[in-house]
Amino acid sequence: MDLSEIQSVKNRFGIIGAAPALNYAINVAMQVAATDLTVLITGESGSGKESFSKIIHSLSVRKHGNFIAINCGAIPEGTIDSELFGHEKGAFTGALDARKGYFETTNGGTIFLDEIGEMPLGTQARLLRVLENGEYIRVGASKTQKTDVRVVAATNVNLLDAVNKGKFREDLYYRLNTVPIYVPPLRERDEDVLMLFRKFTNDFAERYRTRPVRLSPDARQTLLSFDFPGNIRQLKNIAEQITILETDKEEPIDADTLWRYLNPVNPSSRRTVSQALVPLSLGEDATSFSEREILYKVLFEMRRDVTELKKLVREVLKDEQSNHEILKNHQDLFDNINPADAPVTETSRLLAAHEERLSNNARNDSSSREYTPASRVVDLDRYSQARSQIEDVEHIAEEEESLSLEDQEKDLIIKALRRNNNKRKYAAQALGISERTLYRKIKQYDIDE
Numbered sequence: 085m086d087l088s089e090i091q092s093v094k095n096r097f098g099i100i101g102a103a104p105a106l107n108y109a110i111n112v113a114m115q116v117a118a119t120d121l122t123v124l125i126t127g128e129s130g131s132g133k134e135s136f137s138k139i140i141h142s143l144s145v146r147k148h149g150n151f152i153a154i155n156c157g158a159i160p161e162g163t164i165d166s167e168l169f170g171h172e173k174g175a176f177t178g179a180l181d182a183r184k185g186y187f188e189t190t191n192g193g194t195i196f197l198d199e200i201g202e203m204p205l206g207t208q209a210r211l212l213r214v215l216e217n218g219e220y221i222r223v224g225a226s227k228t229q230k231t232d233v234r235v236v237a238a239t240n241v242n243l244l245d246a247v248n249k250g251k252f253r254e255d256l257y258y259r260l261n262t263v264p265i266y267v268p269p270l271r272e273r274d275e276d277v278l279m280l281f282r283k284f285t286n287d288f289a290e291r292y293r294t295r296p297v298r299l300s301p302d303a304r305q306t307l308l309s310f311d312f313p314g315n316i317r318q319l320k321n322i323a324e325q326i327t328i329l330e331t332d333k334e335e336p337i338d339a340d341t342l343w344r345y346l347n348p349v350n351p352s353s354r355r356t357v358s359q360a361l362v363p364l365s366l367g368e369d370a371t372s373f374s375e376r377e378i379l380y381k382v383l384f385e386m387r388r389d390v391t392e393l394k395k396l397v398r399e400v401l402k403d404e405q406s407n408h409e410i411l412k413n414h415q416d417l418f419d420n421i422n423p424a425d426a427p428v429t430e431t432s433r434l435l436a437a438h439e440e441r442l443s444n445n446a447r448n449d450s451s452s453r454e455y456t457p458a459s460r461v462v463d464l465d466r467y468s469q470a471r472s473q474i475e476d477v478e479h480i481a482e483e484e485e486s487l488s489l490e491d492q493e494k495d496l497i498i499k500a501l502r503r504n505n506n507k508r509k510y511a512a513q514a515l516g517i518s519e520r521t522l523y524r525k526i527k528q529y530d531i532d533e
């Protein structure tokens with residue numbers, strides 16, 4: 085194993101970590117890239133499987149061909165055949181034109197089939213055929229076509245279990261598994277946790293124009309002992325939350341504060357570091373725990389946002405109302421205030437920063453706004469509106485509290501979908517869950533899109 089070559093691949097693909105199991109997996113990917121073999125990447129959700137498919141494509145002779153990543157769990161069962169293999173005009177209701185599938189458009193390149201365990205059995209039969217001899221048939225066609233595509237597949241479920249349950253074809257499993265690559269979970273890469281945390285907090289500090297957080301020795305131990313059911317994706321989310329919410333960057337983050345981010349559902353449960361090693365969800369499988377924990381975290385974050393926002397607006401209202409009193413009693417004096425001399429309170433500074441982030445339009449408008457007593461009265465109207473909006477938010481938050489966890493989950497998903505124009509990919513990103521999980525939840529809760 086040439087460690088310097090492995091390091092250069094890590095640099096090129098932004099892979100952080102030095103755990104031997106990670107180096108081994110990268111080495112296998114580098115070796116297999118040059119061949120045209122089918123590769124199956126296994127590893128828990130969020131462990132970083134996608135980069136491996138890119139390494140394999142980029143270091144192969146197909147590097148100038150197309151690379152396409154498809155999440156099999158995110159495509160509805162009724163359309164996956166047509167997406168992958170294309171269809172003829174009139175093949176089904178709504179097929180107004182013939183359409184090429186990904187196996188046709190990626191001819192000469194690589195297809196990454198993520199969440200392969202979610203592929204319906206009928207599609208598995210078509211995939212096996214294309215893997216065996218490059219042949220496929222468009223939906224609704226009778227003519228066989230040929231393509232030359234390399235397949236890299238990934239799964240975060242045990243495919244042999246799926247084979248035993250009759251959900252996955254055994255012949256396809258062995259065909260895909262020609263070369264397996266195992267991406268280790270974060271808890272098996274102790275030495276990488278601190279390195280990744282530092283990298284993520286530095287990157288987010290740069291993005292949000294703040295200083296990177298530091299961890300106390302106890303907090304570092306807590307991070308090292310945590311299980312990370314959501315793996316690197318979870319660590320990255322936590323690093324982002326801490327960077328934004330822990331505004332006091334003078335002191336290092338202590339273990340209790342860090343624990344609130346690691347376990348927002350039950351923040352008071354941390355007593356000793358060793359307790360962090362105890363499974364948190366006996367009786368629940370790791371996947372459902374990780375999804376639930378992530379959704380809890382979203383809820384927690386929303387609550388915290390609402391609380392922060394309420395605090396902010398109350399402070400601004402207080403400031404503005406007392407200024408309004410002064411304005412009434414000392415109109416003459418106030419008229420003479422030079423805008424440049426006006427005190428800038430911390431809350432108004434925060435609000436301004438918040439406004440700036442929220443809307444470019446606001447930034448454009450602000451240049452035409454003048455700081456006069458009249459405009460401050462108008463501002464009071466704006467803050468009254470803001471107050472009533474906050475009351476609405478409080479009302480919604482109260483309603484949310486009265487909902488069951490399932491209802492809250494459903495509600496969150498509906499809101500995320502609406503906010504993202506029903507684009508599942510972006511809604512899933514906003515919720516911090518995979519597209520496959522989102523798709524399953526949409527079906528589970530029977531959500532209309």
Ligand SMILES: Nc1ncnc2c1ncn2[C@@H]1O[C@H](COP(=O)(O)OP(=O)(O)OP(=O)(O)O)[C@@H](O)[C@H]1O
Nearest residue numbers: 098099100129130131132133134135240316317518
């Ligand atoms: N070694 C790493 N260094 C830096 N970032 C990483 C590393 N591994 C993963 N990430 C980041 O973690 C996130 C999750 O990784 P990725 O999407 O590849 O996981 P996955 O195993 O494909 O998950 P899923 O099975 O849910 O699709 C991504 O934002 C990715 O950039």
